[in-house]
Amino acid sequence: xxxxxxxxxxxxxxxxxxxxxxxxxxxxxxxxxxxxxxxxxxxxxxxxxxxxxxxxxxxxxxxxxxxxxxxxxxxxxxxxxxxxxxxxxxxxxxxxxxxxxxxxxxxxxxxxxxxxxxxxxxxxxxxxxxxxxxxxxxxxxxxxxxxxxxxxxxxxxxxxxxxxxxxxxxxxxxxxxxxxxxxxxxxxxxxxxxxxxxxxxxxxxxxxxxxxxxxxxxxxxxxxxxxxxxxxxxxxxxxxxxxxxxxxxxxxxxxxxxxxxxxxxxxxxxxxxxxxxxxxxxxxxxxxxxxxxxxxxxxxxxxxxxxxxxxxxxxxxxxxxxxx
Numbered sequence: 394x395x396x397x398x399x400x401x402x403x404x405x406x407x408x409x410x411x412x413x414x415x416x417x418x419x420x421x422x423x424x425x426x427x428x429x430x431x432x433x434x435x436x437x438x439x440x441x442x443x444x445x446x447x448x449x450x451x452x453x454x455x456x457x458x459x460x461x462x463x464x465x466x467x468x469x470x471x472x473x474x475x476x477x478x479x480x481x482x483x484x485x486x487x488x489x490x491x492x493x494x495x496x497x498x499x500x501x502x503x504x505x506x507x508x509x510x511x512x513x514x515x516x517x518x519x520x521x522x523x524x525x526x527x528x529x530x531x532x533x534x535x536x537x538x539x540x541x542x543x544x545x546x547x548x549x550x551x552x553x554x555x556x557x558x559x560x561x562x563x564x565x566x567x568x569x570x571x572x573x574x575x576x577x578x579x580x581x582x583x584x585x586x587x588x589x590x591x592x593x594x595x596x597x598x599x600x601x602x603x604x605x606x607x608x609x610x611x612x613x614x615x616x617x618x619x620x621x622x623x624x625x626x627x628x629x630x631x632x633x634x635x636x637x638x639x640x641x642x643x644x645x646x647x648x649x650x651x652x653x654x655x656x657x658x659x660x661x662x663x664x665x666x667x668x669x670x671x672x673x674x675x676x677x678x679x680x681x682x683x684x685x686x687x688x689x690x691x692x693x694x695x696x697x698x699x700x701x702x703x704x705x706x707x708x709x710x711x712x713x714x715x716x717x
Contacts, residue, residue: 464710465654466623467588467703468644468673471599471606473660473680475581476613481569482562483512486522489562497529497536505536513682520600520634520663522562526555563605570609577613578678580698585618587703594648596624598640598657603627624648636663638670645671656710658698662686674713676706 472478489495490505497505507515519525530536535544535551540558545551569575588595599606606627610619619625624647631639645652652672659665659675661683668675669690677694679686688694692713695701 463654464593464656464703464707465650466594466596466645466648466656467584467706468596468598468624468641468655468657468668469581469585470657470659470664471597471609472601473664473683474658474678475577475597476575476609477578477680478575478609479512479516479680479682480509481575482516482522482566483507483509485562485566485569486512488565489558492561493538493540493558495536495538495558497533499537517661517663517683517686520636521628522559522602523555524634526558527551530555559602563602566605567608570605570612573612575613578697580701582614582618584698584701584703585614589618589621591703593703594623594650595621596626596644596648597622598624598626598644600628600635600640603629636666636670638667641668641671641673645673656706659691662688665690674710676709 469475472482487506490507493504495505496503515525515529519528530551535546535554537544538554540554541550545554585595597606597610601609606625607619610625624644626640626644626647628634628640631637631643633639641652641655641657645655648655653674655673657664657668657673657675658678659668660678660680665675665677665688674692675690677683677688677691678698679688679694679696693709
């Protein structure tokens with residue numbers, strides 16, 4: 394996992410005080426608290442003008458000087474972009490911990506439960522469910538459970554524990570999605586339709602388990618839109634999770650376009666780092682749990698996509714001047 398170089402430190406505290414390790418072990422990574430102003434609050438000139446774009450974006454975008462170009466492909470993340478899903482994932486994890494009676498301490502009076510604030514920080518710094526659990530159990534102790542009566546003490550058993558919990562969690566998440574209570578975020582479907590109608594390529598790249606992403610997309614964007622994607626990649630398709638750029642590098646290869654002619658839509662600094670690491674400009678549509686992250690490497694930041702049109706994104710990309 395990539396670390397931020399900011400001087401600000403965000404601590405991940407245990408959701409149960411009895412599970413807290415020493416303070417020297419609780420730092421997952423550092424996170425800058427500086428973030429871009431939203432476009433809706435930008436003064437004249439137009440928020441899509443070259444002057445406004447370059448004033449907002451800061452000086453550290455990792456896109457080569459030759460990268461900026463015409464928009465040929467729009468790539469969406471899934472969780473947090475197409476739907477606000479992190480609270481659903483947290484619910485599914487906690488249900489799994491309860492089902493398997495996962496306890497990280499012999500003195501714990503009830504199964505592990507990841508609190509809201511804790512999970513917000515955890516999911517914003519570690520991509521993928523299995524890496525989250527490996528980190529957590531590594532920090533707070535490998536648990537007892539209905540899977541293993543005593544804490545697993547070798548790599549094979551630990552991986553088995555993580556795999557079983559993750560599989561059960563994925564099925565539980567699917568049940569929640571299929572309930573019909575989850576809706577796509579504003580503007581997402583319209584922007585997808587505009588992209589396809591224009592002849593540009595459309596892709597979705599998610600770090601989540603493929604089976605859960607497919608179910609999510611079929612229920613939220615519809616089977617026809619899903620089957621019409623020019624590229625779909627999930628966490629199962631690459632060896633390294635975001636913020637590693639491999640998923641976006643793979644997408645560019647499959648789409649047959651250069652990174653600079655793609656535009657990525659992400660919601661978190663993890664996804665932003667993955668996109669820029671692949672040489673792709675990125676816009677942010679943030680959620681309540683990611684709004685205060687450091688998005689200085691993004692070319693624009695929006696609360697949602699309800700007022701964003703494809704032509705706006707084309708202007709952004711054409712006006713974008715990469716940092717030296």
